[in-house]
Amino acid sequence: MKNMTENKIEKEIVTILAAHLKKHDQLQINGLGTFSISHQKQEQQQEKDGRIVMNPPADIITFTPEK
Amino acid sequence: MRLNHDEFVALLAKALDSDEEDASRALEAWVDAVVHETEENGSCSVSGLGTFRKADDGSMILDPDTSLSMEVNYKYAGMSPIEVSPPKSVQPDADEDAASEAESETEADTEADIEAADAAPGISDPEKPDQEGDKPRDGEEVPEDKTPVEDTEQDIPESDAPEELPGEQDSFGIKEYEEEKLPDDLDEDKKPEAPPEQDPAEEPQLGYDSGMTTDPDEEKTDFDTDFDDSEQASDRGDEWDPDREPLAEEEPDAAEELEAAERDDAGASSRSSAFPKLSLSQRVKSSKGASKNRSRDKSEKIMWLIPIAALLIVAVLLYFHFDGQRLSRTHIGDRAVVQDEIPVPLPEEEEEDQVIQEFVPSPDPVEEVAPPPDPDVTPEPVEDATTEPLDDRIRDLALPYGLMGPEDEVLIGAYTIVVHSLRNERKSEIEKQRLESQGYKATRWSAELPGGITTYRVGIGQFQTVSEAERAIEELPEPFRSNNFIIRIR
Numbered sequence: 001m002k003n004m005t006e007n008k009i010e011k012e013i014v015t016i017l018a019a020h021l022k023k024h025d026q027l028q029i030n031g032l033g034t035f036s037i038s039h040q041k042q043e044q045q046q047e048k049d050g051r052i053v054m055n056p057p058a059d060i061i062t063f064t065p066e067k
Numbered sequence: 068m069r070l071n072h073d074e075f076v077a078l079l080a081k082a083l084d085s086d087e088e089d090a091s092r093a094l095e096a097w098v099d100a101v102v103h104e105t106e107e108n109g110s111c112s113v114s115g116l117g118t119f120r121k122a123d124d125g126s127m128i129l130d131p132d133t134s135l136s137m138e139v140n141y142k143y144a145g146m147s148p149i150e151v152s153p154p155k156s157v158q159p160d161a162d163e164d165a166a167s168e169a170e171s172e173t174e175a176d177t178e179a180d181i182e183a184a185d186a187a188p189g190i191s192d193p194e195k196p197d198q199e200g201d202k203p204r205d206g207e208e209v210p211e212d213k214t215p216v217e218d219t220e221q222d223i224p225e226s227d228a229p230e231e232l233p234g235e236q237d238s239f240g241i242k243e244y245e246e247e248k249l250p251d252d253l254d255e256d257k258k259p260e261a262p263p264e265q266d267p268a269e270e271p272q273l274g275y276d277s278g279m280t281t282d283p284d285e286e287k288t289d290f291d292t293d294f295d296d297s298e299q300a301s302d303r304g305d306e307w308d309p310d311r312e313p314l315a316e317e318e319p320d321a322a323e324e325l326e327a328a329e330r331d332d333a334g335a336s337s338r339s340s341a342f343p344k345l346s347l348s349q350r351v352k353s354s355k356g357a358s359k360n361r362s363r364d365k366s367e368k369i370m371w372l373i374p375i376a377a378l379l380i381v382a383v384l385l386y387f388h389f390d391g392q393r394l395s396r397t398h399i400g401d402r403a404v405v406q407d408e409i410p411v412p413l414p415e416e417e418e419e420d421q422v423i424q425e426f427v428p429s430p431d432p433v434e435e436v437a438p439p440p441d442p443d444v445t446p447e448p449v450e451d452a453t454t455e456p457l458d459d460r461i462r463d464l465a466l467p468y469g470l471m472g473p474e475d476e477v478l479i480g481a482y483t484i485v486v487h488s489l490r491n492e493r494k495s496e497i498e499k500q501r502l503e504s505q506g507y508k509a510t511r512w513s514a515e516l517p518g519g520i521t522t523y524r525v526g527i528g529q530f531q532t533v534s535e536a537e538r539a540i541e542e543l544p545e546p547f548r549s550n551n552f553i554i555r556i557r
Contacts, residue, residue: 006100009093012082014115016075022138025068027075031098033127037139042552044151044533054533056146057552059139061117063129 021061033065102127137518142488144516149482149555151533470528470539471506477556482536483510483526485554486547495523502527510556526554 017035020027026036042057070078080090104111105119105127112118117131137144467476470484486502489495495511502509507527514522527547530536536553543551 006097009079009083009097010113011115012079013094013097014113016078016082017116018135018138020068020070021135022141023068024139025070027070028072029075029094029098030072031095032101035129045148052151053148054151054553055148056554057143059142061129061131061136061139063127063131065127 024059031066033063036062036064038062134518137516141490141516141520141522143552144520144522145514146552146554149533149553467508468529468531468535469508470530470542472508474503474508474510477510478529479556481529481531481556482533482553483530483556484528484536484540484543484547484551485524485526486543486551487523487525488514489523489525490520492521492523495525499525512556524554526556529556 017027021035021037024037026034028034038060040058040060042054044052044054046052076087076091076094079094080087083090083093085093101111101113101119105121110118110120115132115135117129117135120128120130122128131139467474467478468481487495487498489498492513499509499511502525508529510526510529512524512526514524516522527543528536528539530539533553540548540551540553
């Protein structure tokens with residue numbers, strides 16, 4: 001169980017992480033890993049029914065765990 | 068921007084209002100707790116960040132929080148896949164698209180093109196099928212365009228009077244040929260009886276034919292006399308029929324009918340002198356290779372068939388003449404519609420209908436009736452018929468497609484390249500004006516995101532197909548060239 005102090009610390013950590021991820025910043029935390037934003041380009045994809053659709057681009061949160 | 072661990076600890080210390088050592092210890096404790104819980108329970112949920120999971124290989128995976136992901140992806144949030152139905156392979160590269168287009172233009176018979184053409188069921192209207200499917204079609208239309216040319220080439224000789232009339236009268240020719248055989252068999256038996264009376268009839272026919280073919284200028288003036296000669300020849304034929312009673316089993320019936328037709332319409336046939344003259348000359352030429360008896364019988368029958376043919380031709384020409392006037396007056400190309408409108412419209416048309424009805428039985432008033440309506444009516448409809456398709460073409464050319472130019476009209480359904488996606492409306496308007504000042508065709512609109520967030524997007528260019536937009540992207544300068552996305556204007 002996490003006490004109130006731990007909850008407050010976690011809230012501040014998440015706030016910092018979210019704020020920088022929205023800016024597409026990369027954050028590294030020792031013992032955990034690296035948070036970053038990767039851009040996925042739009043690309044065409046053929047569906048099983050033969051239709052061809054173009055998927056929109058996207059900015060995705062990527063987490064790389066520390067080895 | 069990149070933040071390392073120390074920088075993150077500094078920020079956390081500032082947020083916790085503590086020193087960096089306490090912040091670093093607190094961060095390490097939080098990390099250990101998350102890692103430990105993930106390893107023990109298989110997952111650890113952190114509110115506002117996501118859920119850490121343990122992968123099969125033992126590593127940690129983060130499933131980001133939905134709201135956080137949307138905010139990170141705010142530029143593209145709310146976008147759904149665009150349906151593209153190109154008549155070709157799925158290759159997304161524009162170069163390959165262009166290559167396949169070129170192949171489809173040159174090799175329209177390849178299986179790939181056929182499959183591509185089949186793979187375009189028209190899911191989305193203005194997309195690649197329009198552009199890329201039309202190109203090979205244009206290429207394919209080339210041979211199709213040749214066929215109408217051939218048709219016209221075929222029509223040309225048909226429209227030529229000398230060849231058309233015999234061609235149209237093939238049915239008569241067959242009958243004549245069938246009838247020729249009967250007289251031939253009989254002529255062989257009765258040759259000695261006929262020749263002395265047929266000789267005088269032959270000479271005027273030959274003179275008549277030669278005059279028809281060699282003196283075209285004298286046709287109009289000499290035709291009356293020539294036609295009189297033909298009548299005389301027919302009269303001689305009538306006198307000659309009783310002498311050939313066995314032959315007259317079939318001929319007298321035809322002769323009577325032809326006589327009646329000729330008497331009714333001799334005047335009309337005389338006015339359309341060019342047709343009988345040419346048909347007669349050809350028929351006589353074609354009969355030169357046959358025997359004299361054949362030529363005589365042929366010439367006699369031709370003499371009778373000429374007025375009928377002339378009458379039919381005049382009737383057909385007059386029908387199309389007045390029908391064309393009706394079409395031109397009503398400005399409509401569909402005859403069915405025109406016929407429906409005939410009884411309704413202007414009194415002039417009613418008068419024309421009456422004129423036609425009066426004219427058909429009596430060919431005499433042709434010259435009086437036919438000319439007047441021509442100068443008044445025909446010019447207007449011809450202009451309308453030609454200008455309408457031209458207007459459509461001009462409209463198509465004037466559609467504001469392209470990357471550069473003023474934004475005259477926002478085309479719903481067209482594709483545009485989004486280069487800005489901003490939450491500040493004022494800033495988006497500034498960016499749009501900046502792009503317009505650079506000559507781009509800029510469009511700005513707002514998009515409502517799932518969280519109630521409004522995003523203002525600025526797109527440049529309007530394109531009919533995705534491939535056109537992709538080609539335009541290659542021409543864009545940085546940062547637009549590497550930071551953009553194509554979206555459909557809705």
